[in-house]
Amino acid sequence: MIKFSASILAADLSDLKTEIKRVEPFIDEIHFDIMDGHFVPNLTFAYPILEAVKKCTKLPIDAHLMVTNPEFHVEKLIKLGVDRITIHIETTYHINKLISQIKETNTEAFVTLNPGTPLNIIEEVLSDVDGILVMSVNPGFSGQKFIAKSLEKIKKLKEWKSNYGMDYLIAVDGGINNDNIQTVVNAGADILIMGYGIFKNDNLENLSRTFRI
Ligand code: DX5
Ligand code: ZN
Numbered sequence: 001m002i003k004f005s006a007s008i009l010a011a012d013l014s015d016l017k018t019e020i021k022r023v024e025p026f027i028d029e030i031h032f033d034i035m036d037g038h039f040v041p042n043l044t045f046a047y048p049i050l051e052a053v054k055k056c057t058k059l060p061i062d063a064h065l066m067v068t069n070p071e072f073h074v075e076k077l078i079k080l081g082v083d084r085i086t087i088h089i090e091t092t093y094h095i096n097k098l099i100s101q102i103k104e105t106n107t108e109a110f111v112t113l114n115p116g117t118p119l120n121i122i123e124e125v126l127s128d129v130d131g132i133l134v135m136s137v138n139p140g141f142s143g144q145k146f147i148a149k150s151l152e153k154i155k156k157l158k159e160w161k162s163n164y165g166m167d168y169l170i171a172v173d174g175g176i177n178n179d180n181i182q183t184v185v186n187a188g189a190d191i192l193i194m195g196y197g198i199f200k201n202d203n204l205e206n207l208s209r210t211f212r213i
Contacts, residue, residue: 010195137174
């Protein structure tokens with residue numbers, strides 16, 4: 001079953017509740033992009049907006065941490081009730097410790113990597129995580145172009161999964177749209193994270209019906 005995760009960064013933030021309600025029937029979870037202006041060249045939102053989002057929906061929330069000190073934020077995010085925390089491997093020396101801390105609380109732990117970061121670097125944690133997120137754009141903004149080379153990473157992760165009998169999920173984030181969605185699914189994605197592809201899509205109902213199977 002393919003899941004749709006809506007990245008609210010691409011929503012009309014002046015009317016977030018209406019936006020979430022509008023797409024809710026067609027999605028499975030909310031993707032919440034936290035950026036600090038250090039790890040990525042953009043600032044977004046954090047705790048107060050997260051609390052507001054939680055009041056708007058019962059859907060699971062994935063906090064994608066694009067910050068230089070993820071360890072500062074894990075405890076608070078868990079306390080606020082996120083369902084998944086996604087950490088960039090580039091942002092910590094202690095990924096194993098962070099994964100354990102997240103999983104101890106029954107929160108899902110995903111690890112992610114930038115398009116330029118080689119996949120081998122996450123090999124050691126594959127058996128510990130609930131999922132790997134392949135970044136298919138350089139993190140920082142919604143509405144960027146899908147980097148085609150990411151497909152190789154998705155395929156490799158799928159291959160490793162079956163070769164080593166592991167059960168992590170494969171998520172993909174950035175630039176997924178009506179035109180490339182089928183290719184991303186064919187490569188092996190389980191979770192499709194989409195900003196523009198969901199909030200600025202006139203054909204969302206059809207797309208959701210076709211792919212959330
Ligand atoms: C990029 C973010 C993505 C982004 C996805 O830094 O992590 O989640 O909002 O938006 P689209 O699908 O528009 O590329
Ligand atoms: Zn994201």
